[in-house]
Amino acid sequence: MALVELxxxxxxxxVGDEEIRALDDVSLKIESGEFxxxxxxxxxxxxxxxxxxxxxxxPTRGKITLDGIEIQNASSVELAAIRNRKIGFVFxxxxxxxxxxxxxxxxxxxxxxxxxxxxxxxxTMEALKKVDLExxxxxxxxxxxxxxxxxxxxxxxxxxxxxxxxxxEPTGNLDxxxxxxxxxxxxxxxxxxxxxxxxxxxxxxAAVTPRRIEIRDGKISFSEDDRLAGTSLNK
Amino acid sequence: MxxxxxxxxxxxxxxxxxxxxxxxxxGIILGVASxxxxxxxxxxxxxxxxxxxxxxxxxxxxxxxxxxLPPNQSHLSxxxxxxxxxxxxxxxxxxxxxxxxxxxxxxxxxxxxxxxxKIFRPWNISGTWPNALDMNVHKIEYGRMFNEIDDDLxxxxxxxxxxxxxxxxxxxxETGKDIIPIGEEININGQLFTxxxxxxxxxxxxxxxxxxxxxxxxxxxxxxxxxxxxxxRGGPGGFAFMLKNSTIYMPLNTMWLKFRASAGTxxxxxxxxxxxxxxxxSVEELEAALQQARNVMMSTHFAMEDFTFRTQENWxxxxxxxxxxxxxSGGIIAAISLIVGGIGIMNIMFASITxxxxxxxxxxxxxxxxxxxxxxxxxxxxxxSIIGGILGVFVSYGLVELLKILIPTDxxxxxxxxxxxxxxxxxxxVGLMAGIQPAIxxxxxxxxxxxxxx
Numbered sequence: 001m002a003l004v005e006l007x008x009x010x011x012x013x014x015v016g017d018e019e020i021r022a023l024d025d026v027s028l029k030i031e032s033g034e035f036x037x038x039x040x041x042x043x044x045x046x047x048x049x050x051x052x053x054x055x056x057x058x059p060t061r062g063k064i065t066l067d068g069i070e071i072q073n074a075s076s077v078e079l080a081a082i083r084n085r086k087i088g089f090v091f092x093x094x095x096x097x098x099x100x101x102x103x104x105x106x107x108x109x110x111x112x113x114x115x116x117x118x119x120x121x122x123x124t125m126e127a128l129k130k131v132d133l134e135x136x137x138x139x140x141x142x143x144x145x146x147x148x149x150x151x152x153x154x155x156x157x158x159x160x161x162x163x164x165x166x167x168x169e170p171t172g173n174l175d176x177x178x179x180x181x182x183x184x185x186x187x188x189x190x191x192x193x194x195x196x197x198x199x200x201x202x203x204x205x206a207a208v209t210p211r212r213i214e215i216r217d218g219k220i221s222f223s224e225d226d227r228l229a230g231t232s233l234n235k
Numbered sequence: 236m237x238x239x240x241x242x243x244x245x246x247x248x249x250x251x252x253x254x255x256x257x258x259x260x261x262g263i264i265l266g267v268a269s270x271x272x273x274x275x276x277x278x279x280x281x282x283x284x285x286x287x288x289x290x291x292x293x294x295x296x297x298x299x300x301x302x303x304l305p306p307n308q309s310h311l312s313x314x315x316x317x318x319x320x321x322x323x324x325x326x327x328x329x330x331x332x333x334x335x336x337x338x339x340x341x342x343x344x345x346x347x348x349x350x351x352x353k354i355f356r357p358w359n360i361s362g363t364w365p366n367a368l369d370m371n372v373h374k375i376e377y378g379r380m381f382n383e384i385d386d387d388l389x390x391x392x393x394x395x396x397x398x399x400x401x402x403x404x405x406x407x408x409e410t411g412k413d414i415i416p417i418g419e420e421i422n423i424n425g426q427l428f429t430x431x432x433x434x435x436x437x438x439x440x441x442x443x444x445x446x447x448x449x450x451x452x453x454x455x456x457x458x459x460x461x462x463x464x465x466x467x468r469g470g471p472g473g474f475a476f477m478l479k480n481s482t483i484y485m486p487l488n489t490m491w492l493k494f495r496a497s498a499g500t501x502x503x504x505x506x507x508x509x510x511x512x513x514x515x516x517s518v519e520e521l522e523a524a525l526q527q528a529r530n531v532m533m534s535t536h537f538a539m540e541d542f543t544f545r546t547q548e549n550w551x552x553x554x555x556x557x558x559x560x561x562x563x564s565g566g567i568i569a570a571i572s573l574i575v576g577g578i579g580i581m582n583i584m585f586a587s588i589t590x591x592x593x594x595x596x597x598x599x600x601x602x603x604x605x606x607x608x609x610x611x612x613x614x615x616x617x618x619x620s621i622i623g624g625i626l627g628v629f630v631s632y633g634l635v636e637l638l639k640i641l642i643p644t645d646x647x648x649x650x651x652x653x654x655x656x657x658x659x660x661x662x663x664x665v666g667l668m669a670g671i672q673p674a675i676x677x678x679x680x681x682x683x684x685x686x687x688x689x
Contacts, residue, residue: 056599083601097598111240
């Protein structure tokens with residue numbers, strides 16, 4: 001069974017008399033361990049798709065299953081718990097809490113998960129080691145470079161060992177070299193078995209992932225999977 | 236969600252905006268301080284009023300006094316006997332709810348005491364039982380009270396108050412020493428009496444302090460003519476103490492045999508008691524005890540109601556209602572200032588969450604529930620009010636000291652634990668109330684919108 005499964009999902013916004021179909025009958029499956037990118041220009045509905053996949057929002061119609069749990073009818077408390085335990089987010093603007101230091105930032109999801117202080121500390125250091133920032137634990141986010149900040153955000157996303165990681169334009173605020181480093185980090189994580197969804201408008205960045213989905217006007221307009229190259233399934 | 240972690244986040248938030256938080260707390264600090272200070276002032280006032288009441292015997296003391304017969308019995312007025320020793324004996328045997336019975340016979344039309352050239356008219360010259368000491372809350376400082384033997388033998392002995400000493404022997408200020416006139420003889424209405432004891436000096440806390448201050452810092456020589464400054468020494472209650480100091484006690488039998496048995500214009504002995512004081516065991520039993528004493532006395536007086544009971548209940552009631560009035564009016568004003576402080580907190584919490592919309596979005600994205608955000612904001616608000624409340628309690632001690640200097644009241648303000656606890660709890664409550672609305676607003680934020688907010 002797929003880790004994430006969307007069946008005929010609609011997201012419709014009502015603006016005045018006009019009906020805006022941000023997502024229009026989208027069906028999609030993401031298997032565990034996949035590294036996938038969602039491409040599309042702004043306004044295409046890719047952010048809406050990511051919000052639905054990330055349990056920040058619920059669909060107007062349709063069925064979404066994440067790790068065996070149907071989320072279209074879940075309550076806000078259940079959604080919060082799913083976001084906490086099963087999902088990690090990486091944002092374009094890092095979204096670290098400026099008043100907390102690096103270690104405390106990484107700790108935040110564990111606080112909401114009710115992890116004990118001792119375990120929090122151990123796991124934080126472990127996660128920071130993974131992103132090569134263990135010597136910056138006491139620094140404030142503002143004292144770090146953009147790339148370092150994004151690595152802290154990745155450590156935070158990984159901290160509760162989520163089933164899936166969503167990265168929304170993770171290189172958007174970084175220069176090319178740092179951006180490549182971050183992408184390499186994602187690739188490494190993918191090799192270690194993480195499921196990663198990369199949302200971007202840049203086809204060059206999307207090229208690092210084996211599977212790519214393009215969204216246009218709320219529909220999947222194009223889907224490509226390098227692993228299926230040469231088979232009839234790859235259309 | 237760990238509550239300690241939340242409190243820690245709240246503390247950090249407060250620390251990050253030290254100046255802003257300080258200003259916000261100021262409202263709570265001043266509110267708590269004024270609430271505690273106000274209550275301390277009222278408490279001081281109450282203490283002063285109670286002091287005076289205790290000095291005359293407290294609420295448990297009831298005086299049986301003579302009165303005109305009621306109109307429906309007025310035809311019996313030539314048969315009334317007045318309050319006599321037979322009432323005392325009857326009450327002693329039958330009024331089980333009274334703890335102490337003290338008969339008193341006073342000198343008619345006062346009395347004059349003299350020693351050498353000095354003459355003085357004390358407020359009260361009484362023949363009484365030794366237990367008058369307990370009844371009227373007297374304390375012997377020097378010598379002894381007369382006892383049953385003195386009473387049986389009707390000895391010419393007396394116990395005097397310090398005012399009598401001051402008038403006949405000279406005050407401390409005049410003579411430069413505390414004269415102890417035990418063993419000296421004085422003349423009471425023409426008869427020689429030996430002083431065997433002297434009471435302690437009764438005075439309010441305020442008077443005591445003034446006197447001690449004056450002893451330590453003698454006032455400069457007065458210029459110009461002597462002026463009387465009137466009786467009103469020491470403010471409210473001071474008068475009661477002055478009268479109490481101006482007392483002479485002698486044994487009841489001495490009074491009876493030496494002054495009453497042959498006194499009166501036509502030499503008819505007058506056995507009526509001037510006052511009969513009874514002390515009941517507890518205020519709760521006041522009604523029952525009075526009813527019982529009345530029943531007993533109705534039988535000794537052959538159903539003629541020529542007596543009544545005078546209690547301190549009204550006085551006590553007055554103190555209570557006055558104190559309540561002050562407490563409520565002052566309390567409401569102080570509480571309003573505390574509520575204004577609360578509005579300050581609410582304001583700052585709204586500003587704080589507007590600044591932190593993105594943070595709230597991030598927290599929600601990584602798994603904070605609506606409730607967790609609500610609690611976080613609420614706890615921040617409560618933490619501000621708790622810190623403010625604690626500081627306010629400290630400030631209130633300073634405020635009370637300041638009040639003592641600025642407004643010299645008759646009675647020192649007293650901070651009670653109760654006032655501190657109530658004020659502190661009220662400040663926390665205000666913080667809680669102030670936090671609810673901002674917390675709801677923060678908790679309801681949509682995570683997507685919040686993450687997009689700049």
